[in-house]
Every structure is written in C-alpha cells, then in structure tokens.
Amino acid sequence: MSRAAELVTGTRLRLARQARGLSQQQLAGMAKVTRQAVSAVESGQSDPSLRVALALAQALGMTVDELFGAEGAIPAVTASLAGPAREPQRVTLAPVADSFVALPLAGPTVSRAGFLPAGGMVTGPAGAGEPGQVRVHPIGPPKPTLVAAGCDPALPLLAEPLSLLDPPVGFSWWPCASREALRLARAGLVHVAGVHLSGQPGASKEPGQLAPGQLAEGQLAEGGEVIGFSAWREGLVLRQAEAGRVTGLGDIIEARLRLVNREPGAEARSVLDRELANLGIAGEQVPGYETRATGHLQVAEAVATGLADAGVASEPAALAYGLAFLPLAAERFDLVIPASQWASREVQALVKVLSSRWLLDQLGSLPGYDPSPCGQHVSLS
DSSP states (O other): HHHHHHHHHHHHHHHHHHHHHOOHHHHHHHHHHHHHHHHHHHTSSSOOOOOHHHHHEEEEEHHHHHOOOOOOOOOOOOOSSOOOOSSOOOOEEEEEEEEEEEEEEEEEGGSOOSSSOSSSSEEEEEEETOOTTTEEEESSSSOEEEEEEESSTGGGGGGGHHHHHHSSEEEEEOOHHHHHHHHHTTTSOOOOOOBBBSSTTOOOOOOOOOOOOGGGGGTTTOOEEEEEEEEEEEEEOOOHHHHHTOHHHHHHHHHHHHHHHHHHTHHHHHHHHHHHHHOOOOGGGGTTTOOBSSSHHHHHHHHHHOSSSSEEHHHHHHHHTHHHHHHHEEEEEEEEEEGTTTTTTHHHHHHHHOOHHHHHHHHSSSSTTOTTTTTOOOOOO
C-alpha cells in the first residue's frame, strides 16, 4: 500500500470510529485486536492485515471495501472556522457536538500558548554538597520522556508520533539557542540538542556558527551522532506595511526602525551580527539590539504586535504571522545525540519516529520548511 493510501485509510478508520462515538480502546475490544493496532492504522504507521481489516470492518458495521477500499481522496467536511479565512491555511480540525470546528494554526495559535501539564513540583534544594540539585514532588509517576533542547519550533511535532509508540514515550522541549542546547547535552540534562552546524567539515565558520569539529573539541567531548531534522531560510521579518520601502538591513538602520534581537549564541543573532559587520555598523548603535527574544516565533510575534519593527527569524515564523520576509541565509537544523544517550529507550524512539510518514507530512505542511533532511545521518568526518 502506498504512503498516501495508508494515510487515507487511517483517516477513514478514525472518522468511522468517531462517528460511532467509540474510543480506540472500545473499538479494539469489539474487534478483539489491540489498541496499538488501531492506533497504528489510524496514524498511517502501518496498513492492517487481512484479519485485522475484517475484524475492524465487522465491528464498525461496514464492509472491508468501504473501510479500506481503493485509494481516493478523503471527502471534505463542513467546519466552522474560528478566525479569519486564508487560503491555503493550516488548521486543527476537531469534531464538536454534531459538527466540525477548524482552528487556524497561525499567529499565536501556531504554538501551544496555554499551560502545559507539570510532572512535579520543586520543594527545595536537595541538600548540602549537591549544588544544582533540587527535590521534586512528582505529580503522578514519572514516565519515559524524550528531552530535547533547541530553537526549532517544529520540535513539538515529535510529541504525537512518540505518544503512539508501544509503549509510549513522552516529549519535553526546552527552547534555546544552539550553544545552550549543546551545553545542556554536555551536562547530561537533555537527550538531544538541536543545533545549526556549518555546512561542511573544515569549511570557514561564520561568527556564532558551530563547526562539526566542535562536537569533539569541548562542545561534546564524548562524541555522538548527528541526525537531520529540517531546513529553512533565515532573514529579516517585518510588517507588510514596511516591506515596500525596505530592501535590506541598511534601509532598516537608515529609517531608525526598532529591531528585536535573539539571545547570544542564537544563529539568528549571528546572522544579524554578520550583516551589521558588512555594513560597518556596531550593534550598540541600533535601536533594540540589546533586546532578547527566545525563539523564531517570539521574534515574529514581537514584530506582528508592534513591539518591534523588524528582526531576524526563520521564514516559517514570518509566514505563520503573515509578515514580509527578506532572506539572508539558508539554514539546516540538526539533532546532536551524545554517545552516552544513543542506546537509551528515548533516543531509539526518536530515531524511529524521525522517519514516520506523519512527521514528514507535518513538516512538509509548514510553509517555508524543507523536511528532506529529517532522519538523515550527518557525517562529521
């Protein structure tokens, strides 16, 4: 079965199940199959065997052909759009009562802006002689969780396929710049560090960029594996009203527009510093240079809400907020896995889901993202 057919099959099964008000566990019980088997088919991770297909169709009161028939487009549904209409537009589609609601994934709603569930509460320091250690009272039993650090706001997409594994693995993301992500990995505080590596081993390194050799020269002394995740363009983001009179950073400086900057060690800050150096301008002369936004989406949000006039961020962030974009550099975002973490259950789960069809399709659905590096091992020799 083709990739597209499996995705169509999975969506058809999920819609049929939801239309009958059944959970995955309830359907699995009726069909006498495992919940994991239902989940794998619905997520497009596998196609059902003949036995499973017959059992699921019978439990839903359908024929196998109706449920898993010839490949074709999923019928469109009518949904109430909770926000302004744009085409094309990424949305979350959710059944509410007897209809569907489409929630636009743009601007602030492109990320999870609400409270996240906590795994525990810090109750105090661990004790004398244990600097940096704290006592935590768990809220529920701790569970296997992949901990990743890095600046790519697409990293939380890993949570869904990790949750569908048997047994499932949780996901926790610490947004930060490349250098901080590597520091956390070196300290054993994360399983994986998301970084921007310079293009080729031995190539000249721009200020702030991480050369592959640095992984073995103090940044990650134990060595490790590097796997690709995504690629995008980095550049100036600004409101559409300013786009007509701005062709580059020089115009922004001349017009005394206010910038929003990233934290030291961020690749976007390095790109800005390089452009300023080319113009012979010191950062201290630029309004807003000392500001520190903690991510691409935060830079775009600051510009969109008028807190700043321009900044350096990824093209996907600019598009998510409907901003103008002037490209300055092409970037790759790779995942560095310390050697000590490679055999862990969490990292092996990550390696498995990096090639999942669902993740690749989600990355591909994000305007401005190039998912082609995802899952590719990067040579550092």
